[in-house]
Amino acid sequence: MRTDLEHVGKRYGDTRALADVTISLSExxxxxxxxxxxxxxxxxxxxxxxxxxxxxxxxLSRNGIEFPRTEPELREFRRQNGFLFQAxxxxxxxxxxxxxxxxxxxxxxxxxxxxxxxxEEVVERFGMKAHLSKRPAEMxxxxxxRIALARAMAHSPATLLxxxxxxxxDPEMKAExxxxxxxxxxxxxxxxxxxHEMGFARQCADTVVFLSGGRVEECGPAKDVFDHPCxxxxxxxxxxxxxx
Amino acid sequence: MWKxxxxxxxxxxxxxxxxxxxxxVVSHDYHWEAITPxxxxxxxxxxxxxxxxxxxxxxxxxxxxxxxxxxxxxQRASSLLxxxxxxxxxxxxxxxxxxxxxxxxxxAVGWDSRLGVGIVVLSCFSAAYLAEIFRAGIESxxxxxxxxxxxxxxxxxxxxxxxxxxxxxxxxxPAAAGQFANLIKDSSLLFVISVQExxxxxxxxxxxxxxxxxxxxxxxxxxxxxxxxxxxxxRHLEDRFHYED
Ligand SMILES: Nc1ncnc2c1ncn2[C@@H]1O[C@H](COP(=O)(O)OP(=O)(O)OP(=O)(O)O)[C@@H](O)[C@H]1O
Ligand SMILES: [Mg+2]
Numbered sequence: 452m453r454t455d456l457e458h459v460g461k462r463y464g465d466t467r468a469l470a471d472v473t474i475s476l477s478e479x480x481x482x483x484x485x486x487x488x489x490x491x492x493x494x495x496x497x498x499x500x501x502x503x504x505x506x507x508x509x510x511l512s513r514n515g516i517e518f519p520r521t522e523p524e525l526r527e528f529r530r531q532n533g534f535l536f537q538a539x540x541x542x543x544x545x546x547x548x549x550x551x552x553x554x555x556x557x558x559x560x561x562x563x564x565x566x567x568x569x570x571e572e573v574v575e576r577f578g579m580k581a582h583l584s585k586r587p588a589e590m591x592x593x594x595x596x597r598i599a600l601a602r603a604m605a606h607s608p609a610t611l612l613x614x615x616x617x618x619x620x621d622p623e624m625k626a627e628x629x630x631x632x633x634x635x636x637x638x639x640x641x642x643x644x645x646x647h648e649m650g651f652a653r654q655c656a657d658t659v660v661f662l663s664g665g666r667v668e669e670c671g672p673a674k675d676v677f678d679h680p681c682x683x684x685x686x687x688x689x690x691x692x693x694x695x
Numbered sequence: 696m697w698k699x700x701x702x703x704x705x706x707x708x709x710x711x712x713x714x715x716x717x718x719x720v721v722s723h724d725y726h727w728e729a730i731t732p733x734x735x736x737x738x739x740x741x742x743x744x745x746x747x748x749x750x751x752x753x754x755x756x757x758x759x760x761x762x763x764x765x766x767x768x769x770q771r772a773s774s775l776l777x778x779x780x781x782x783x784x785x786x787x788x789x790x791x792x793x794x795x796x797x798x799x800x801x802x803a804v805g806w807d808s809r810l811g812v813g814i815v816v817l818s819c820f821s822a823a824y825l826a827e828i829f830r831a832g833i834e835s836x837x838x839x840x841x842x843x844x845x846x847x848x849x850x851x852x853x854x855x856x857x858x859x860x861x862x863x864x865x866x867x868x869p870a871a872a873g874q875f876a877n878l879i880k881d882s883s884l885l886f887v888i889s890v891q892e893x894x895x896x897x898x899x900x901x902x903x904x905x906x907x908x909x910x911x912x913x914x915x916x917x918x919x920x921x922x923x924x925x926x927x928x929x930r931h932l933e934d935r936f937h938y939e940d
Binding site for chain 1: 839840842843845846847848849850853857858861862865936938
């Protein structure tokens, strides 16, 4: 699957969240990691890639076909992806199991029994089987995020889009969730994720996109970006965040 | 320490005042035989109140939900109209609304059922309050829930059905139950168009016998029997829909 962005721009009122973003992601770019300073445009780019919002300028295409622009088409498009946000993802009135089953049944038209079986399978893999009947408030942040990840990938999405999946977690929970994501990367799942975890980015990314001020400062294989950054901005950012 | 002493004091005051009122009420010299002939009337009035309140309750939920939908529709004209309606109803006395509804509006369309008009006016009145309660409940659901639902691929209707309304219900219940109790008590104002409801029957019994307390005291019990189950039901539903945020 190819994804091409040409001169993509996005504004929120007077803020230019993205400007002139041109990147090409090929079949080989299975794990794409977005890094960069806060406010750089990572979340915005993820929302565009996931069909949660549409670009104001430029064109996005997948396998040569333009991204949809009308709400019903966008909804169909979103259903092919899985999305995970920083926090507060799950529906608090539903158990972990129901959180996973509901979209399978209502959005993807699975049989209830099949959906249950699938939910249990995914959750088992994530080591969360004991918590299936709990509501989100009864789980730790790390457990909630693992259930949210299970929900995002239960329908085998073409692409998983993860927006800072571990930022709201303490170090131990962070590691738990990153381990899972690493597993998913290994298993061949296409993933685009934004993160401030440079170690993780370096280890798992096929391609790293560095966004700053809404522009792509650098884009390339993880090794190149981390070891030989071309841009001065990237170099400064990396030396700052790698210091600790 | 001070806090518990204070709450102890408050409880004591409440208990003392309650006993005092009870004693005053009970120790009055009653002549129940004076209103015995009106027992059947009072009962039929109570049944009328029960029936008209139930009908108005159901109708007011429907109208209230429509008003909320109109307000949240995102269409400027409809949300403005709903706002005007709600403010108009909430800002004016029910008594005049009943009079206008029956003598002007119903008369103009040739509808002559006092009970029917009473139910409709009461529903329209209560719906304005319910609409605000519903809207506040729905708007209290955080934006992140909408975003999650969108990301999953839910349509707007599915988002309301599976995410927003189930969460809003619990927040809406206490206020809505209060409004339902108000509706039942407000139905006594329908005497102005001579609906033969509970309070109306008590007024007549009083007018004919001058046994004021004997005529009006049954209202306490009668209305309480109607409002208390709503309170209980609301508590029960709150427990059922309970979850930690
Ligand atoms: N819904 C919005 N309304 C207004 N401005 C927004 C909105 N979303 C993003 N922005 C602005 O767009 C710019 C890019 O934001 P974005 O959230 O994409 O950055 P980010 O790289 O994800 O940052 P962070 O690392 O802090 O999450 C910021 O200046 C932000 O203030
Ligand atoms: Mg972000």
